[in-house]
Amino acid sequence: MLKVEHVSKKYDDILAVNDLSFTVEEHEIFGLLGVNGAGKTTTFRMIVNLLEKDSGDITLDGHKIDYSITDKIGFLPEERSLLLKLTVKEQLMYYATLKGMSHKDILEKIDYWLKRLHIWELKDKKLKEISKGNQQKVQFISSIINEPRLLILDEPFTSLDPFNVSLLVDILKEFSRKNTLVIFSSHRMEQVEMFCDKLLILVEGKTVLEGKLQEIKNQYRKKKIHITGDITIEDFQGIEGILSIEKRPDEYYLTIADDSYISSVFHAIKDKNNITQFVVENPSLNEIFVSIVGDVYED
Amino acid sequence: MKTKRRFLIKESLKRKLLSRWFIGINIVLFLLIFITFNINTIITFFGGDFKDKKTILITSSLNIYEDLEKELEKLAKVSVIEYDIQEVYLDDNQLQEKVLNDSNTIAIHIESDKEEYVKANIYTKNGLSFLNQNIIQTAVNQVRKDIALKDLGITKEMMEKVEKSVSLNEIVLEKKGPSTNKNISAAITVMIFLIPCFFLITTLVQMIGAEINEEKSTKSMEIIISNVDPKSHLQAKIISCLLFTFIQLILILLFGLFSSFFANHGLGILTGATTEGFVQSIFHDLITKEFLEMVLSVLPILILSLLFTIFTYALLAGVLASMTTNIDDFQQLQTPLMFIISIGFYLSLLAVFFDGSIFIQIMSYIPLISFMLSPTLYILGQISLVSVIISVILQFIFLLLTYYYGIRIYKEGLLNYSGDKLWNKIVKAIKR
Numbered sequence: 001m002l003k004v005e006h007v008s009k010k011y012d013d014i015l016a017v018n019d020l021s022f023t024v025e026e027h028e029i030f031g032l033l034g035v036n037g038a039g040k041t042t043t044f045r046m047i048v049n050l051l052e053k054d055s056g057d058i059t060l061d062g063h064k065i066d067y068s069i070t071d072k073i074g075f076l077p078e079e080r081s082l083l084l085k086l087t088v089k090e091q092l093m094y095y096a097t098l099k100g101m102s103h104k105d106i107l108e109k110i111d112y113w114l115k116r117l118h119i120w121e122l123k124d125k126k127l128k129e130i131s132k133g134n135q136q137k138v139q140f141i142s143s144i145i146n147e148p149r150l151l152i153l154d155e156p157f158t159s160l161d162p163f164n165v166s167l168l169v170d171i172l173k174e175f176s177r178k179n180t181l182v183i184f185s186s187h188r189m190e191q192v193e194m195f196c197d198k199l200l201i202l203v204e205g206k207t208v209l210e211g212k213l214q215e216i217k218n219q220y221r222k223k224k225i226h227i228t229g230d231i232t233i234e235d236f237q238g239i240e241g242i243l244s245i246e247k248r249p250d251e252y253y254l255t256i257a258d259d260s261y262i263s264s265v266f267h268a269i270k271d272k273n274n275i276t277q278f279v280v281e282n283p284s285l286n287e288i289f290v291s292i293v294g295d296v297y298e299d
Numbered sequence: 300m301k302t303k304r305r306f307l308i309k310e311s312l313k314r315k316l317l318s319r320w321f322i323g324i325n326i327v328l329f330l331l332i333f334i335t336f337n338i339n340t341i342i343t344f345f346g347g348d349f350k351d352k353k354t355i356l357i358t359s360s361l362n363i364y365e366d367l368e369k370e371l372e373k374l375a376k377v378s379v380i381e382y383d384i385q386e387v388y389l390d391d392n393q394l395q396e397k398v399l400n401d402s403n404t405i406a407i408h409i410e411s412d413k414e415e416y417v418k419a420n421i422y423t424k425n426g427l428s429f430l431n432q433n434i435i436q437t438a439v440n441q442v443r444k445d446i447a448l449k450d451l452g453i454t455k456e457m458m459e460k461v462e463k464s465v466s467l468n469e470i471v472l473e474k475k476g477p478s479t480n481k482n483i484s485a486a487i488t489v490m491i492f493l494i495p496c497f498f499l500i501t502t503l504v505q506m507i508g509a510e511i512n513e514e515k516s517t518k519s520m521e522i523i524i525s526n527v528d529p530k531s532h533l534q535a536k537i538i539s540c541l542l543f544t545f546i547q548l549i550l551i552l553l554f555g556l557f558s559s560f561f562a563n564h565g566l567g568i569l570t571g572a573t574t575e576g577f578v579q580s581i582f583h584d585l586i587t588k589e590f591l592e593m594v595l596s597v598l599p600i601l602i603l604s605l606l607f608t609i610f611t612y613a614l615l616a617g618v619l620a621s622m623t624t625n626i627d628d629f630q631q632l633q634t635p636l637m638f639i640i641s642i643g644f645y646l647s648l649l650a651v652f653f654d655g656s657i658f659i660q661i662m663s664y665i666p667l668i669s670f671m672l673s674p675t676l677y678i679l680g681q682i683s684l685v686s687v688i689i690s691v692i693l694q695f696i697f698l699l700l701t702y703y704y705g706i707r708i709y710k711e712g713l714l715n716y717s718g719d720k721l722w723n724k725i726v727k728a729i730k731r
Binding site: 045048049050051067070071073075077079080081082083084094095097098099100142 | 520
């Protein structure tokens with residue numbers, strides 16, 4: 001288990017991380033979300049011991065994280081961190097050796113992962129000669145090649161197309177099943193929704209929301225109602241609890257303040273002509289994120 | 300961690316030594332060194348006008364032929380020119396005819412002169428080369444001098460005695476050091492031998508800076524430092540760059556030895572060139588028995604001093620590189636380091652002229668420059684062996700302090716991607 005307890009970090013007068021606490025447990029994929037400058041990268045750097053925290057504790061399976069256990073950690077930084085003069089194989093050999101892996105083991109793993117991510121033919125190509133998406137895949141391999149106990153991914157899907165994103169997501173799920181604690185950050189909420197079990201939203205270094213994804217969605221009071229039928233916008237006038245109406249051809253998306261207003265909306269339009277769809281949906285993670293972050297900034 | 304440090308050293312060395320640049324540059328270096336050592340032989344091998352044997356015809360009624368022939372042969376021997384000297388009894392028209400028929404013939408007609416003792420007409424078909432003109436001028440001057448001395452009743456032996464330097468018998472009543480005039484040339488020689496160290500340090504500083512900056516600018520530093528602690532990383536950088544620089548120096552030395560050997564036993568014999576090369580003549584002049592004895596007496600201290608200084612410069616280069624975000628910033632930041640080392644070099648030169656300068660003596664205790672200044676002053680007899688040992692101890696203390704505080708700055712600097720408030724960050728890291 002990864003345990004982050006009351007961790008804070010200050011850069012001069014700026015409090016980058018403010019009393020942050022969370023845990024990542026077995027078979028959990030944990031998402032650390034937030035706008036740019038929220039403190040995600042600082043948190044990751046503190047976890048991998050790149051930065052010294054001002055206060056608090058970070059432990060992995062009960063051990064303080066230091067250089068004696070960094071071989072058990074896989075880390076993919078936000079920005080590309082590759083020595084572009086090296087070939088794909090040389091780069092992977094280099095990083096894997098720093099993880100304390102044996103030469104034989106590294107060679108086997110390189111072949112396996114390059115094949116699995118469909119870049120085996122690039123093995124002897126210089127990194128500067130391959131596309132950014134493929135460079136990202138090489139970097140991803142370098143973070144998982146040692147089959148880490150803790151895998152930290154800062155924006156892992158940068159430059160990747162949907163096919164490759166789904167390829168990586170499958171691998172992450174596989175690792176999570178095999179006992180790897182996965183913690184990651186991403187700006188792409190639809191990607192986070194694909195595989196995240198638990199998440200935490202940081203705003204200006206402070207936790208504003210934390211919990212299991214499904215519970216957060218369920219508990220989030222604002223709901224969406226998707227209605228298809230011969231109705232006009234005037235039909236919704238006078239109904240309480242409607243926060244916004246989004247009109248699309250033949251269909252409407254209503255945002256309501258909470259689920260107690262569902263029945264009043266239903267009763268108001270049920271007798272209208274040709275109603276073919278009335279679906280109550282949980283809001284998307286993106287909507288929750290924008291709403292929460294927006295609320296914090298407005299406050 | 301030791302295994303990882305060893306791996307980083309091995310990997311860094313491998314990348315440098317197996318690069319095409321390293322191989323290419325060493326081929327160029329070898330060729331340049333080979334050419335420098337064999338320059339006389341190469342010039343002789345390719346030939347030119349200087350290789351044509353000149354015939355010198357001398358006509359004179361003054362009975363000076365033998366003296367002039369001797370002088371000309373003496374001067375030709377130390378140059379690359381060959382003369383066939385003949386005495387002839389011809390008038391000017393006949394001499395001109397001979398010269399017109401052969402462009403390699405030089406005719407000299409010497410007669411007496413009331414004012415200048417002798418005057419000479421020289422006939423050539425296309426003019427005299429600079430070297431030939433100088434040789435003939437010197438030889439004729441010498442002959443004129445002999446005639447003049449004879450005229451005045453002064454013998455050669457008498458003249459030699461007059462021209463010889465007066466013996467100054469120096470009697471030192473309270474000897475404070477091994478200072479003699481000979482030590483000045485020895486001190487200069489020490490400095491000349493310290494020049495490679497100057498280049499070694501410059502190369503080392505550049506190399507460490509470039510490597511760290513490359514890892515920082517590609518952000519691969521984040522991955523490396525998340526696996527290897529900054530101390531081991533810096534140690535690996537310094538050791539690998541030092542090893543590389545030593546390998547490069549040894550290679551240059553081997554190129555020099557091979558080229559020198561080849562100059563004496565290979566090309567020299569093949570081409571028949573017997574003159575000593577320019578570089579070899581410098582070494583023969585510099586390395587005397589006295590010089591070697593003097594250097595050997597301070598060699599252990601000199602080596603310690605050098606090692607401490609090299610490590611200090613390497614550490615400073617690493618620390619400065621860690622605080623910068625790109626190689627351009629590093630170049631600016633390391634400029635003062637290069638100036639400091641230059642100051643040491645110039646003060647060593649000036650010490651020869653400013654005997655006993657208190658300022659220079661104080662500076663000889665300053666780490667970073669004392670490795671040049673201290674041994675030079677010692678050989679000049681301006682400071683004692685105890686002073687040299689104190690300066691080495693100070694270097695060691697400075698090295699320890701640089702290491703102790705440098706590691707703190709290095710750790711802080713590796714993830715610093717901004718040039719703002721650089722000095723504040725350095726001070727803050729030291730205070731941590």
